[in-house]
Amino acid sequence: MSAVIIDGQAIADEMRNAIAQDAARFKEQFGYAPGLGVVLVGENPASAQYVRMKRRACEAAGMNSVGHLLPADATQDDVEAAVRALNDDPTIHGILVQLPMPPQIDEARVLSLVSLEKDVDGFHPINIGSLAMKGRDPLFTPATPTGCMVLLERMGAKLEGANAVVIGRSNIVGMPVALMLMKANATVTMCHSRTRDIAEIVRRADVVVAAIGKANYVKGDWLKPGAFVVDVGTNKIDDPAAKNGYRYVGDVDFEAAKEVAGAITKVPGGVGPMTITMLMHNTIKAAWRIAQKITL
Ligand code: GUN
Numbered sequence: 001m002s003a004v005i006i007d008g009q010a011i012a013d014e015m016r017n018a019i020a021q022d023a024a025r026f027k028e029q030f031g032y033a034p035g036l037g038v039v040l041v042g043e044n045p046a047s048a049q050y051v052r053m054k055r056r057a058c059e060a061a062g063m064n065s066v067g068h069l070l071p072a073d074a075t076q077d078d079v080e081a082a083v084r085a086l087n088d089d090p091t092i093h094g095i096l097v098q099l100p101m102p103p104q105i106d107e108a109r110v111l112s113l114v115s116l117e118k119d120v121d122g123f124h125p126i127n128i129g130s131l132a133m134k135g136r137d138p139l140f141t142p143a144t145p146t147g148c149m150v151l152l153e154r155m156g157a158k159l160e161g162a163n164a165v166v167i168g169r170s171n172i173v174g175m176p177v178a179l180m181l182m183k184a185n186a187t188v189t190m191c192h193s194r195t196r197d198i199a200e201i202v203r204r205a206d207v208v209v210a211a212i213g214k215a216n217y218v219k220g221d222w223l224k225p226g227a228f229v230v231d232v233g234t235n236k237i238d239d240p241a242a243k244n245g246y247r248y249v250g251d252v253d254f255e256a257a258k259e260v261a262g263a264i265t266k267v268p269g270g271v272g273p274m275t276i277t278m279l280m281h282n283t284i285k286a287a288w289r290i291a292q293k294i295t296l
Helices: 008-030 045-060 076-088 107-113 125-132 143-155 174-183 198-203 271-291
Strands: 004-006 035-041 064-070 094-097 163-167 187-191 207-210 228-231 235-238 246-249 263-265
Touching: 004 143, 008 045, 008 143, 008 271, 035 045, 035 076, 035 271, 045 064, 045 271, 064 076, 076 094, 076 107, 094 271, 107 125, 125 174, 143 174, 143 228, 143 271, 163 174, 163 198, 174 187, 174 207, 187 198
Parallel strands: 004 263, 035 064, 035 094, 163 187, 163 207, 207 228, 228 263
Antiparallel strands: 235 246
16 A cells, blocks of 8 residues: 655645735735734744744745844843733734743743734643633644644545544644644544553554654554554754755654555655644734734
């Protein structure tokens, strides 16, 4: 069996075109563009690169982006002041606080300060709490997990009653994607670094979301034939054959997995472009809500 390979970049491009058209309609109606505000603290190269990509993608779709780029030794007050400035700025509709923050910053306090109606990353405790509760819907859901759910939908995965295994329990991906799968009526098992017999658990899964941050961690023979596999990992590995001496691989051993899975995402070009797209989607949604004065 050979899996259907899901091209996240193509799906993301198609969605970004629709978002750009929506942004143009917004601008025509209100006379200004939807705006994203970004807070980045420190010089973590991966975070800086993500932020650049997010801002560029928003601008390419006709949105504004405003950056508060703070030094690595910024204080709690500095970061909170940046968030407050974006909360109070009427030209900003969505706020992204890039994570992780340096250790001197109380991340939970910063995230709870983001205006609920501008919380396009979905990390405000009220949004995450609503995601965890039955019968409640958050205003926004986090970008990477939402991208995973769109990719599963495009694969044709039936989630109702399915056994879904999430590998990794981060606040940014594993935990929220497990909550989203549960909301979609899947039976969810979360695996993490302390889980025993992980291969046996994965073997029962109709759906696998791998977000543990370890190169080629999930082996092909762990998978149930026909499983739907979403690979969130982006791991840099040495590759002397590559021009710059490295390349990126996912958390799943792609070459082996594609012989067993029913459908699988690529790395790069899978979840990554979808993450940025879902942030753009949330930002334009926030802009319409704020401009039309929809109350919470
Ligand atoms: N760091 C890694 N991924 C993300 C994300 O989706 N949002 C934020 N805010 N920080 C991240």
